[in-house]
Amino acid sequence: MSMTEQVRLLQGNEACAEGALYAGCRFFAGYPITPATEIAEYLALHLPKRGGVCLQMEDEIASMGAAIGASLGGCKSLTATSGPGFSLKQEGIGYACLTEVPCVIVDVMRGGPSTGFPTGSSQSDIMQARWGTHGDHPVICLTPSSVQEIFYETIRAFNLSEKFRTPVIVAFDEIIGHTREKITMPAPGSVEVVNRLLPTVPPEKYKPYDAAGSPVPDVPPLAPFGTGYRFHVTGLNHRKDGFPTNDGRLIQEEEERLLRKVSRHSREIIKYEEYRLDDAEVAVVSYGATARSAWRAVKMAREAGIKAGGFRIITMWPFPEERILNIAKSVKGIVVPEMNLGQVVYEVERCSKGKTAVLGIGRVDAEPIVPGLIFDSLNKMLNKKAISRKNF
Amino acid sequence: MSFNYEEYIRKGTLPHIWCAGCGHGILMKSIIRAIAKLEIDKNKIAVVSGIGCVSRMTGYLDFNTLHTTHGRAITFATGLKMVKHDMTVILVCGDGDAVAIGGNHFIHACRRNIDLTMIVANNYIYGMTGGQVAPTTPIADISTTTPYGNIDREFDICRLAEGAGATFVARTTSFHSAQMDQLIVQAIKHKGFSVVDVIDSCWTVYGRRNKFKDHVAMLEWQRDIALPLKAAERMKPEDIKGKILTGIFCSKEAPEYVEEYRKLQERARGGTPGQPQYEQSSGHL
Numbered sequence: 001m002s003m004t005e006q007v008r009l010l011q012g013n014e015a016c017a018e019g020a021l022y023a024g025c026r027f028f029a030g031y032p033i034t035p036a037t038e039i040a041e042y043l044a045l046h047l048p049k050r051g052g053v054c055l056q057m058e059d060e061i062a063s064m065g066a067a068i069g070a071s072l073g074g075c076k077s078l079t080a081t082s083g084p085g086f087s088l089k090q091e092g093i094g095y096a097c098l099t100e101v102p103c104v105i106v107d108v109m110r111g112g113p114s115t116g117f118p119t120g121s122s123q124s125d126i127m128q129a130r131w132g133t134h135g136d137h138p139v140i141c142l143t144p145s146s147v148q149e150i151f152y153e154t155i156r157a158f159n160l161s162e163k164f165r166t167p168v169i170v171a172f173d174e175i176i177g178h179t180r181e182k183i184t185m186p187a188p189g190s191v192e193v194v195n196r197l198l199p200t201v202p203p204e205k206y207k208p209y210d211a212a213g214s215p216v217p218d219v220p221p222l223a224p225f226g227t228g229y230r231f232h233v234t235g236l237n238h239r240k241d242g243f244p245t246n247d248g249r250l251i252q253e254e255e256e257r258l259l260r261k262v263s264r265h266s267r268e269i270i271k272y273e274e275y276r277l278d279d280a281e282v283a284v285v286s287y288g289a290t291a292r293s294a295w296r297a298v299k300m301a302r303e304a305g306i307k308a309g310g311f312r313i314i315t316m317w318p319f320p321e322e323r324i325l326n327i328a329k330s331v332k333g334i335v336v337p338e339m340n341l342g343q344v345v346y347e348v349e350r351c352s353k354g355k356t357a358v359l360g361i362g363r364v365d366a367e368p369i370v371p372g373l374i375f376d377s378l379n380k381m382l383n384k385k386a387i388s389r390k391n392f
Numbered sequence: 393m394s395f396n397y398e399e400y401i402r403k404g405t406l407p408h409i410w411c412a413g414c415g416h417g418i419l420m421k422s423i424i425r426a427i428a429k430l431e432i433d434k435n436k437i438a439v440v441s442g443i444g445c446v447s448r449m450t451g452y453l454d455f456n457t458l459h460t461t462h463g464r465a466i467t468f469a470t471g472l473k474m475v476k477h478d479m480t481v482i483l484v485c486g487d488g489d490a491v492a493i494g495g496n497h498f499i500h501a502c503r504r505n506i507d508l509t510m511i512v513a514n515n516y517i518y519g520m521t522g523g524q525v526a527p528t529t530p531i532a533d534i535s536t537t538t539p540y541g542n543i544d545r546e547f548d549i550c551r552l553a554e555g556a557g558a559t560f561v562a563r564t565t566s567f568h569s570a571q572m573d574q575l576i577v578q579a580i581k582h583k584g585f586s587v588v589d590v591i592d593s594c595w596t597v598y599g600r601r602n603k604f605k606d607h608v609a610m611l612e613w614q615r616d617i618a619l620p621l622k623a624a625e626r627m628k629p630e631d632i633k634g635k636i637l638t639g640i641f642c643s644k645e646a647p648e649y650v651e652e653y654r655k656l657q658e659r660a661r662g663g664t665p666g667q668p669q670y671e672q673s674s675g676h677l
Contacts, residue, residue, distance in 0.1 A: 027475055048660035053474045053653060057467065058500035065460065065467025065497075066474070069440075072458065073475035095461050225456040225472060226479045228435045232402075232451055234459035243405060243451055244459075 006185040012176040013038035013080075015147045015183055016106055017046070019154025020078050022186075024193055025104070026052035027077040029066035031059055031085060034118040035174040036108035039080040060085035064092030067103045071096075072233065074224025076158055080106035082174075083125055084115060086132065093167050094133030095235045097258065100209070100222070102161040102196055104154070106170045108177040109288075109339075111366055120366025121174035123288050124340035129169045130317050136255060138262035140269055141169040141317040143287040147181035152191070153314065159194035160269060164261055165219050171316065173339060175289035175368055197221035203229045210240040211257065218261040262318060271314040272323065276302065280309025282381045283327050284335045285348050287313040290369050294337060297374035308378050313344070321351045328352035333381030337361040337369045357381065400424045400434070402454045409448050413599075413607025415566030415592035416446045419513055420453070422569055423482070426576035437480045440469040442494060444486035445520045446513035446592075463494030466501045469508050477650055480580060483510040487528040488518050491547050495527070502556035505584045506649035511576065512549055512587065515594035523597030534601045550641045553587040560586035561641040566593055567614035568638065575640070584648045591618075591636055 010018065017039050020028070028047055030040040040056065047054040053070070057063040060081055067077040081089060086107045096103055109125045111117030125132075129141040140160050144153040154170055161168040197214065199206045199221040208231045211220040220240075223229030236244040237251040245251065262269065275295055277283060282301075286294040291312040301308035311327060313320060324347075328334060334356055336345040345360030352358055361377050363369050401424075410416045427437060437455040441447035443462035450457035456479070460468045465483050473481045490512045491498055501508060517535060518524040525535040525542050528549065532541045553561045560582040562575040572590060579586035593599060593610035604610050619627075619635035659666075 027471065029471060045660075045665060048653075048657040051657060055470070055474065057470075058496050061464060062467040062470075062497055062500070065464040066471030068460075069458070069468035069471025069473075070475045071471075072468075073472045073479075075475040077471070091461055092464070224476075225438055225458075226436055226476050230435060230454060230456055232457045232459065234451065235461055236459065243402075244448075 003187050005187050005190070008183055008185055009180055010147055010183050011038060011178060011180050012147045012150045012172060013108065013178065014042050015151040016080070016154050016170065017042035018185065019151040020104070020158065021046060021050065022151070022188070022191065022193070023076065023155040023158035024195070025076045025078045025158060026050065027067065027070035027075045028053070028079065029055045029057050029063040029070070029077070030080050031057055031063050033060070033082045033085045035110055035177050036080045036082045036106065039106060060088035061092065064089040064105070068092060068096050068101050071101050071103045072225050074227070076162065077103045078106065079103070080108070082108050082110045082118070083112040083122075086125055086128060090133040094135060094137060096167040097133065097137040098235055099233050100165040100220070100258075101167070101233075102165055102222070103167050104157045104161055104170065105167060106154070109171055109173045111364060117366050119174070121289070121339060121368065122364065122366065123173050123290065123338050124343065124364070125171055126316060126340070126343045129171050136259060138166055138259050139169065139317040140164070140166060140262060140315070141171055143171050143313060143316045144176070145288055145291045145312065146176060147179060148183045149314070150176060151183055151185070155191055155193065159192065162194045162196040163216060163219070164265065165196065165222055166262065173288045199223050199229060206231060207240045208233070208242045209238065209254065218257050218264060266318040269315055269318060270320050272320050273312040273314060275310035275312070277309030277311060277327065279307055280331055281307040282333045282335070282378050283309050283311055283331045284337065284374055284378060285311045285313065285324065285344070286337055287316060287344065290337050290339060293369050293371045294374050296371035297378060300371060300375045301378050306378060306382060316344075319347050319351065324348055324351035325353060325355070328355040331356055333357040333359060335359050335361060335374060335377045335381060337374050337377070339363055339369060395425060395428070397421060397424055400427065400454050401452055405452045408452060410445060411596040413593065413595045413610070414445070415515065415590075415594070416449065416513055418566045418569055419446070419511065419572070419590055419592065420449050422572040422576055423484070423511065424453070425573050426580060429573070429577055430580060432480050436478060437482065438469070438472055438476075439482045439484060440465045440472070441484045442486070442489035443520075444489045444518070446484055446486050447489065449484050463489055463492070464497065465489070466494060466497040466508070466510070470501065470506055473506060473508060473650060474653065481508050482580065483508055485510065485512055486519070487512055487514040487516065487549070488526045491549055491552065492527045499552070499556035501585050502553050502558035502587070504649045505557060505559050505646050507583055507585070509576075509579045509582075509586045510588070511579070512589050513592045514549060514589050515592040515598060517594050517598035519594045519597050523601065535598070549587065549589040550637075554642050558587050558642070559584035559646045560643045562587070563589040563591065563636070563638050563641065565591040565614035565618050565636065565638065567611045568618060571638065578640070578643070582643065584646060
């Protein structure tokens with residue numbers, strides 16, 4: 001392998017697979033589903049060459065289970081799917097949250113609910129990513145906007161998953177999943193790759209859920225199976241030693257630590273990009289492919305004399321609450337375009353605490369939200385009479 | 393000389409959750425004896441279970457233990473085995489866990505012939521939830537969800553496993569603990585997917601609703617109804633009716649999944665993708 005960076009033309013799904021390989025992923029299990037299948041196909045070709053394993057399992061649930069099992073064997077693991085498969089994986093995602101097993105789940109979003117529009121793009125799994133599995137649980141979900149960013153965010157997903165011992169979801173719309181763009185692949189070793197914490201205590205002292213003294217607060221080290229650390233993993237609420245408990249006090253303590261594990265590190269996890277927001281009177285909050293239209297819309301608005309700015313969510317969960325509130329305090333309105341009928345817009349409303357007007361633009365006809373549509377809404381927010389270019 | 397089980401049971405995890413008269417304890421001790429006989433390093437054993445009464449066994453055993461979600465134990469075990477070739481991976485599942493909610497995983501693990509040992513504690517009922525009909529409950533039996541008698545035909549787990557491609561399939565009962573030891577030893581030693589169907593007894597929520605006086609009566613019933621396969625071969629079909637066939641249903645060699653995958657990795661490293669050269673096609677049954 002070349003030790004220098006490489007420029008390639010890749011599809012978003014392929015860039016995701018490359019990001020996983022770069023991050024050290026050596027196990028993939030999946031099930032064919034449009035529009036995510038290329039990730040499995042790419043890894044079927046490349047993982048075995050690197051000594052890795054790529055399995056096509058009997059269903060989505062099995063793929064999720066296999067990824068968790070492989071991760072417990074100490075191997076960085078990935079599964080990839082789309083809406084219907086993402087629904088099926090929720091059981092396993094919850095298990096990985098509670099048992100604190102690192103793994104990455106990619107969801108290439110298509111129209112729904114149900115079988116919906118398999119080849120149509122969508123951004124409608126944002127709330128499923130947050131609340132798809134039952135019970136209170138921490139969630140990290142990343143929403144990249146370009147092929148290049150899919151590559152880097154997939155690496156970051158593995159890093160966060162390993163560091164915080166929790167499943168991480170990478171959710172992107174079919175548009176960028178299937179867009180081919182130029183990407184620069186960094187030289188091996190030039191981008192940080194994080195591996196999970198291993199126990200430093202001898203096996204007889206090891207407690208798989210005891211975070212005391214851990215270099216990452218609230219994150220206990222995880223020993224791979226088969227290395228002398230014989231411990232128990234269960235989806236039942238458990239004590240620090242891993243064994244089931246019915247003690248409500250312990251259950252509450254552990255659940256709170258589980259949430260705190262992500263919340264106390266949220267500054268490190270949250271990532272976003274801003275565009276001409278400093279003096280903005282109106283803002284557009286967006287993510288994924290829609291953010292690319294939003295940037296263009298901001299440009300159009302500026303050309304028309306409207307002080308518009310853009311905020312692009314890269315870490316969807318945990319949500320950038322504080323920053324949204326600050327923006328809400330400084331603008332006359334926020335527009336939230338998304339390829340669904342209202343998901344992130346309600347989060348923006350919640351975080352704005354009534355400090356500004358929030359307008360959602362929803363579209364589920366599988367067509368992208370084009371800049372003109374966003375421009376019109378920015379305009380409407382300010383009651384200006386500039387004319388849209390109507391280029392959608 | 394008495395066998396020392398303590399070496400294999402985690403201190404402080406007992407008493408177990410199982411009812412008096414339950415067969416799961418017999419099974420657990422048999423698994424321990426089998427592992428002891430094979431002298432496998434405890435650090436290299438993983439026991440994986442799903443959800444149900446017997447699945448709680450993983451908590452008591454001093455190995456690498458994984459208590460997964462309902463029906464999915466095989467999937468977790470598959471991922472683990474694929475990255476930890478040197479580990480002996482044993483599955484302990486109930487009948488509903490194995491062939492109802494986990495039925496799809498079950499047949500596909502048989503098909504893949506991956507080197508896992510699956511022990512099914514088959515007590516004909518959903519015990520943990522209080523006695524609902526299972527895919528193994530005999531016709532006409534009473535359960536809480538079949539108060540007028542079960543009309544669903546039952547699965548024969550051994551025939552199902554064999555038909556789906558498992559390469560070692562055997563059955564015993566919780567009465568026949570010596571045979572159980574032998575079969576579990578053979579199943580673990582077998583390279584490929586092995587299934588041991590253990591006819592187990594749940595008097596609390598199955599037996600007492602189905603004309604068994606007590607749990608001893610259930611063991612006596614297992615003793616009386618079990619018919620070794622070899623003996624059955626010499627009998628007329630009408631004489632076999634109503635019996636539970638025990639022994640080894642099949643034991644054969646076939647390409648094992650982990651090994652085949654390692655060969656695939658070698659081919660991948662060699663360059664271009666393509667078909668492997670099998671001496672004999674394993675397909676098109």
